[in-house]
Amino acid sequence: MYSVNENYLKLPGSYLFSNIAKKVAAFSAANPDAPIIRLGIGDVTQPLAPAIIEALHSAVDEMAHAETFHGYAPDLGYEFLRSAIAKNDFQARGCDIAADEIFISDGAKSDSGNIQEIFGPDCRIAVGDPVYPVYVDTNVMAGRTGTYDPKTETWSNVIYMPCTAENGFVPELPKEVPDMIYLCFPNNPTGAAITKDELQKWVDYANKNGAVIIYDAAYEAYITEEDVPHSIFECEGARTCAIELRSFSKNAGFTGVRLGATIIPKDLKCGDVMLHSLWARRHGTKYNGAPYIVQKAGAAVYTEAGKAQIKEQIAYYQKNARTIYEGLKNAGYTVSGAVNSPYVWLKTPDNMTSWEFFDFLLEKANVVGTPGSGFGPSGEGYFRLTAFGSYENTLEAIKRIENI
Amino acid sequence: MYSVNENYLKLPGSYLFSNIAKKVAAFSAANPDAPIIRLGIGDVTQPLAPAIIEALHSAVDEMAHAETFHGYAPDLGYEFLRSAIAKNDFQARGCDIAADEIFISDGAKSDSGNIQEIFGPDCRIAVGDPVYPVYVDTNVMAGRTGTYDPKTETWSNVIYMPCTAENGFVPELPKEVPDMIYLCFPNNPTGAAITKDELQKWVDYANKNGAVIIYDAAYEAYITEEDVPHSIFECEGARTCAIELRSFSKNAGFTGVRLGATIIPKDLKCGDVMLHSLWARRHGTKYNGAPYIVQKAGAAVYTEAGKAQIKEQIAYYQKNARTIYEGLKNAGYTVSGAVNSPYVWLKTPDNMTSWEFFDFLLEKANVVGTPGSGFGPSGEGYFRLTAFGSYENTLEAIKRIENI
Numbered sequence: 001m002y003s004v005n006e007n008y009l010k011l012p013g014s015y016l017f018s019n020i021a022k023k024v025a026a027f028s029a030a031n032p033d034a035p036i037i038r039l040g041i042g043d044v045t046q047p048l049a050p051a052i053i054e055a056l057h058s059a060v061d062e063m064a065h066a067e068t069f070h071g072y073a074p075d076l077g078y079e080f081l082r083s084a085i086a087k088n089d090f091q092a093r094g095c096d097i098a099a100d101e102i103f104i105s106d107g108a109k110s111d112s113g114n115i116q117e118i119f120g121p122d123c124r125i126a127v128g129d130p131v132y133p134v135y136v137d138t139n140v141m142a143g144r145t146g147t148y149d150p151k152t153e154t155w156s157n158v159i160y161m162p163c164t165a166e167n168g169f170v171p172e173l174p175k176e177v178p179d180m181i182y183l184c185f186p187n188n189p190t191g192a193a194i195t196k197d198e199l200q201k202w203v204d205y206a207n208k209n210g211a212v213i214i215y216d217a218a219y220e221a222y223i224t225e226e227d228v229p230h231s232i233f234e235c236e237g238a239r240t241c242a243i244e245l246r247s248f249s250k251n252a253g254f255t256g257v258r259l260g261a262t263i264i265p266k267d268l269k270c271g272d273v274m275l276h277s278l279w280a281r282r283h284g285t286k287y288n289g290a291p292y293i294v295q296k297a298g299a300a301v302y303t304e305a306g307k308a309q310i311k312e313q314i315a316y317y318q319k320n321a322r323t324i325y326e327g328l329k330n331a332g333y334t335v336s337g338a339v340n341s342p343y344v345w346l347k348t349p350d351n352m353t354s355w356e357f358f359d360f361l362l363e364k365a366n367v368v369g370t371p372g373s374g375f376g377p378s379g380e381g382y383f384r385l386t387a388f389g390s391y392e393n394t395l396e397a398i399k400r401i402e403n404i
Numbered sequence: 405m406y407s408v409n410e411n412y413l414k415l416p417g418s419y420l421f422s423n424i425a426k427k428v429a430a431f432s433a434a435n436p437d438a439p440i441i442r443l444g445i446g447d448v449t450q451p452l453a454p455a456i457i458e459a460l461h462s463a464v465d466e467m468a469h470a471e472t473f474h475g476y477a478p479d480l481g482y483e484f485l486r487s488a489i490a491k492n493d494f495q496a497r498g499c500d501i502a503a504d505e506i507f508i509s510d511g512a513k514s515d516s517g518n519i520q521e522i523f524g525p526d527c528r529i530a531v532g533d534p535v536y537p538v539y540v541d542t543n544v545m546a547g548r549t550g551t552y553d554p555k556t557e558t559w560s561n562v563i564y565m566p567c568t569a570e571n572g573f574v575p576e577l578p579k580e581v582p583d584m585i586y587l588c589f590p591n592n593p594t595g596a597a598i599t600k601d602e603l604q605k606w607v608d609y610a611n612k613n614g615a616v617i618i619y620d621a622a623y624e625a626y627i628t629e630e631d632v633p634h635s636i637f638e639c640e641g642a643r644t645c646a647i648e649l650r651s652f653s654k655n656a657g658f659t660g661v662r663l664g665a666t667i668i669p670k671d672l673k674c675g676d677v678m679l680h681s682l683w684a685r686r687h688g689t690k691y692n693g694a695p696y697i698v699q700k701a702g703a704a705v706y707t708e709a710g711k712a713q714i715k716e717q718i719a720y721y722q723k724n725a726r727t728i729y730e731g732l733k734n735a736g737y738t739v740s741g742a743v744n745s746p747y748v749w750l751k752t753p754d755n756m757t758s759w760e761f762f763d764f765l766l767e768k769a770n771v772v773g774t775p776g777s778g779f780g781p782s783g784e785g786y787f788r789l790t791a792f793g794s795y796e797n798t799l800e801a802i803k804r805i806e807n808i
Contacts, residue, residue, distance in 0.1 A: 001614030002583035003524030004674045008682050014689075043475035053468045056697070060460040063452045063660070066794075071447035071659040106510055106662075106692070113690030117545070120407030137689050141521070179406035210405030255475040256467070256696045258510075270408045278412050285418075285541050286517030288510070292660045293460070294695060390470075 007143045012150065014133065016374035020358070027362055036362075037397040039324070039385045040370040042188070044253045046316060048297075049309035052252065055300035059293035073289030076280060077104025077261070081295045084302040085261055089246065095233035097263055101276065103283055104290050104298075107260040108218050108247035112182075113138040114286075115214055115243060115262065118278040119180060126159035126178035128171050130189055130375030130382070132216070135182040153377055162378040163190055165347070169336060170194050173201065177209045183232075184216035186223060189375045189384045190345040191321075191337020196229045203232065206241035212268070212275075213242040221251035221314050222321075223340045239265040243275065250342065252301045252310050259290055259298045317342050320387035320394040327398030328385075342387040345372070357383050365400035411547045416554065418537065420778035424762070431766055440766075441801040443728070443789045444774045446592070448657045450720060452701075453713035456656065459704035463697035477693030480684060481508025481665070485699045488706040489665055493650065499637035501667055505680065507687055508694050508702075511664040512622045512651035516586075517542040518690075519618055519647060519666065522682040523584060530563035530582035532575050534593055534779030534786070536620070539586040557781055566782040567594055569751070573740060574598050577605065581613045587636075588620035590627060593779045593788045594749040595725075595741020600633045607636065610645035616672070616679070617646040625655030625718050626725075627744040643669040647679065654746065656705045656714050663694055663702045721746050724791035724798040731802030732789075746791040749776070761787050769804035 020040060028036065048056075062068035076082075082099040090097035105111050113134050116125075121143060127135050136158060139145050146157030154160060159178045161171030169192030174181075183202065185194040206213050215232040223230055232242045244263040248254035264276045290298075300306045325338035334347035348357035354371030361367050361383075372382030387394070424444060432440065452460075466472035480486075486503040494501035509515050517538050520529075525547060531539050540562060543549050550561030558564060563582045565575030573596030578585075587606065589598040610617050619636040627634055636646045648667040652658035668680045694702075704710045729742035738751035752761040758775030765771050765787075776786030791798070 002527050002616050002674060004677050004679070004682060005522050005524060008522065008685060009677065011685065045470060045473065045475070047470050047473045048467045050468070053464060056464040056467070057461060060457060060464060063460070064454070064457045066449060066451050069449065069451045069657075069660075071449070071657075073660055109692040110690060118409050118412065120409060123406050134689060141686070141689070212406050253473075253475075255692075256473075256477055258692060258695045270406060273408050273413065275408070278408060281412060281415065282545070285538060285545070286514060288513040288659075288662060291662045291695065291698060293697070 005141065007141050010148055011137060011140050012148060012153075014137075016370070020368065020370065023358070023362065024368055034366045036366045036368060037389065037393045038368045039389055039394065039397055040368045041388060042386055043255050044250065044317075044388050045390060046253055046313050048253055048257070049306060049313060051300045051303055051306035051309055052297050055296050056293055059296035063293065070292035073292055073295065075284045075287060075289050077102065077289065078292070078295045081299050084299050085246070088302045090231060090233060090263075093230060093234060095231050096239065097233055097265065101263055101265050103262045103264065103279060104295060105260045105262060105287070106258040106290050107249065108216065108245045109134060111245050111260055111262045112214070112216060114282065115245070115279075116142055116144070116180070118275060118282060119212075123179035124157055124159065125180045125182065126161055126174050127182045128163045128184065128187065129160040129377060130163065130372060130379030131182070132184060132188050133375070135214075160376070160378075163187070163192065164378055165334070165336070168192065169345070170198060173205050178211055181206060181211050181213045182216070183213055184218070186219040186228075186341040187343075188219065189343055189370065189372065189379065190382075191341035191343035192345070193223065193225065193228045193340035195227045196234055197227070199229055199232060200235045203235040203238045203241060207237050211241065215242055215244045217244055218247035219250055219341055221310075222318060222342055224318070225340055228340050233263070233265075239267040241268065243268065248298055248301065251314060253313065254297075257294055257297060259294050316391065317387045320389065320391055323391070323394050324385050324387065324398055327402055331402040338387075344385045344387070346383050346385065348381050348383055351381070354380055354383055361401070364404045365397065367397045367400060409545065411545050414552055415541060415544050416552060416557075418541070420774070424772065424774065427762070427766065428772055438770045440770045440772060441793065441797045442772045443793055443798065443801055444772045445792060446790055447659050448654065448792050449794060450657055450717050452657055452661070453710060453717060455704045455707055455710035455713055456701050459700045460697055463700035467697065474696035477696055477699065479688045479691060479693050481506065481693065482696070482699045485703050488703050489650070492706045494635060494637060494667075497634060497638060499635050500643065501637055501669065505667055505669050507666045507668065507683060508699060509664045509666060509691070510662040510694050511653065512620065512649045513538060515649050515664055515666045516618070516620060518686065519649070519683075520546055520548070520584070522679060522686060523616075527583035528561055528563065529584045529586065530565055530578050531586045532567045532588065532591065533564040533781060534567065534776060534783030535586070536588060536592050537779070539618075564780070564782075567591070567596065568782055569738070569740070572596065573749070574602060577609050582615055585610060585615050585617045586620070587617055588622070590623040590632075590745040591747075592623065593747055593774065593776065593783065594786075595745035595747035596749070597627065597629065597632045597744035599631045600638055601631070603633055603636060604639045607639040607642050607645060611641050615645065619646050619648045621648055622651035623654055623745055625714075626722060626746050628722070629744055632744050637667070637669070643671040645672065647672065652702055652705065655718060657717065658701075661698055661701060663698050720795065721791045724793065724795055727795070727798050728789050728791065728802055731806055735806040742791075748789045748791070750787050750789065752785050752787055755785070758784055758787055765805070768808045769801065771801045771804060
């Protein structure tokens with residue numbers, strides 16, 4: 001008789017967004033006229049930029065004729081896209097990354113979930129707390145995390161690195177040395193950024209201790225400050241200790257288009273095994289490449305027109321983030337994030353729990369956000385609002401919160 | 405110090421297609437004017453059908469406006485596509501499969517590679533021999549296959565089920581009971597089909613012995629015979645023992661568009677654990693859905709226009725398959741496949757090995773095919789030709805082979 005992967009059964013239910021949906025549905029049923037504004041989602045709302053739409057149409061037309069039809073893509077991605085990423089996202093910033101160190105994928109969620117597979121089963125992971133749930137959950141599925149304590153909502157074999165107001169939401173170097181360190185900056189959910197000097201300390205720590213850093217740079221497009229790095233490869237020595245995950249979702253609005261990239265330098269080795277080779281083998285065996293039309297759309301992001309249009313789109317969301325940040329601050333809230341991020345992270349007032357504040361905000365302002373406790377124990381007492389709504393809705397939501 | 409997944413290091417190099425490429429390159433260099441025809445590839449060459457192109461353009465236009473823009477897709481797929489598949493591929497054939505038992509993905513390669521992840525580490529797999537390499541390789545990566553014997557090119561903990569001329573390339577029920585049974589019909593690489601009565605025996609065997617069948621139906625569109633099932637769910641009892649993998653690659657030419665589906669009936673349970681729930685958890689945690697525009701293209705496959713156009717495209721490849729089959733037969737070869745498949749499987753003449761025949765065919769006819777031994781030990785002495793070239797090239801290739 002076959003058996004199932006028992007690790008899957010250890011996963012606690014993922015109730016955050018379904019609980020939110022249930023609460024909002026119940027409130028709407030009781031208050032059918034309440035003009036609810038949703039600032040809880042991490043999904044974009046602006047349409048794709050014209051240069052991207054044009055590239056998509058043009059690629060679709062190519063697929064309509066035998067002479068220009070494209071079948072199986074190279075597993076690791078089309079050269080035209082890998083080169084554009086290498087040049088624009090890395091070499092232009094002085095990062096020593098070559099096109100053949102870039103693997104194209106269907107998005108950073110898949111990559112951040114799958115990357116753990118090339119590591120040994122006994123590797124111990126470290127994560128920020130609060131954190132994007134995919135890092136921990138996929139390691140649970142692989143059996144790396146030990147046992148779950150429902151009281152503390154933590155796993156026995158995970159090193160949690162609290163990100164709190166005290167440390168500016170940037171964790172301390174862990175005292176117990178982990179094997180794999182997940183870092184996400186600018187951070188989801190806190191919106192905190194890390195300076196280049198601070199990140200350099202992590203790179204040095206990883207190199208010194210034989211740890212690998214999995215660096216999630218999905219939100220780098222929102223960086224506005226000079227001393228905040230867009231890539232971990234801006235740090236010296238990162239080529240021997242870091243993997244970087246990139247996304248097209250939040251910079252170019254590809255949440256429904258699906259495109260990402262993972263960068264594994266050829267200098268990153270465990271003994272004499274190149275992690276680059278292992279990931280190439282995984283890509284070649286379990287993946288068949290991102291769609292041609294989507295890779296062409298990705299390349300359009302790096303054209304002059306594409307760059308200009310996307311800059312404008314990001315500026316739109318950045319304006320929303322500033323609007324939320326300033327509005328809440330004026331209303332007396334303790335807020336962070338926003339400056340280099342589409343996320344605003346606020347301390348709940350009057351010692352409310354995250355969920356109490358969720359109910360309070362829904363009832364008094366008809367605004368939906370995300371309880372910080374849903375991202376980990378250190379998120380308790382915090383709340384996330386996002387900049388991905390329309391400007392009009394964002395403005396209205398903040399006016400209502402100010403008026404409570 | 406972190407470690408790597410040692411199972412990856414056990415994988416022998418995958419040299420089949422790179423060896424082919426090297427040999428062809430060397431031959432071309434020595435014979436620059438040789439008019440080489442490639443009938444080795446499993447990739448389609450005909451452009452996407454007009455109904456699909458239209459759906460793609462229309463979906464791209466939707467992405468250009470905020471009112472019709474689509475962000476994150478449902479992890480498990482859009483209802484419009486799941487319903488179209490349930491209705492057309494299953495309910496229309498009398499198969500009891502509901503839309504919410506269908507999971508949309510980026511293709512059958514990903515699904516056939518990832519599906520093993522929801523099973524226990526001690527499950528023993530059975531595969532046809534020869535076989536599509538992904539089934540075994542992904543179980544190697546998960547540590548299920550024991551040790552590799554380079555002499556026999558087999559793994560100690562895999563049950564190989566020889567598919568030879570003697571059994572009509574349909575394997576016998578294994579004497580040692582496996583936990584997971586991979587079946588692919590119509591088969592890659594042999595092109596063999598299985599009748600409904602024969603497949604029913606496998607379903608009964610699996611139900612009786614507590615095994616699960618992973619049924620790869622990627623080539624079902626090529627079936628021409630009445631008694632050959634298009635889905636394992638045409639068999640009684642399959643809902644309690646089978647998972648089916650579907651592809652849009654070979655029926656609608658989506659090799660470069662990327663779309664697939666996996667069907668897991670809710671009755672398929674290990675104890676009280678529904679495999680459907682495990683796969684839903686995997687999809688929700690490690691995947692973010694197929695692109696909206698690609699799912700719209702998939703739905704166009706099921707429109708009246710789409711169906712008619714795709715039927716024509718499949719007929720084109722079927723004609724190629726018949727041309728190869730008849731031509732080789734007339735030339736005195738022992739051939740099989742083709743009738744329900746885009747693949748023709750031939751016995752090499754004069755006891756040549758598969759690679760000897762590869763060289764022979766390349767040199768004498770300038771035709772490239774795929775050595776059967778590349779798909780497993782029982783493929784030795786066989787050779788695969790595919791119907792995915794143009795009709796003109798196919799005709800010319802066969803003429804040359806006849807004239808050797």
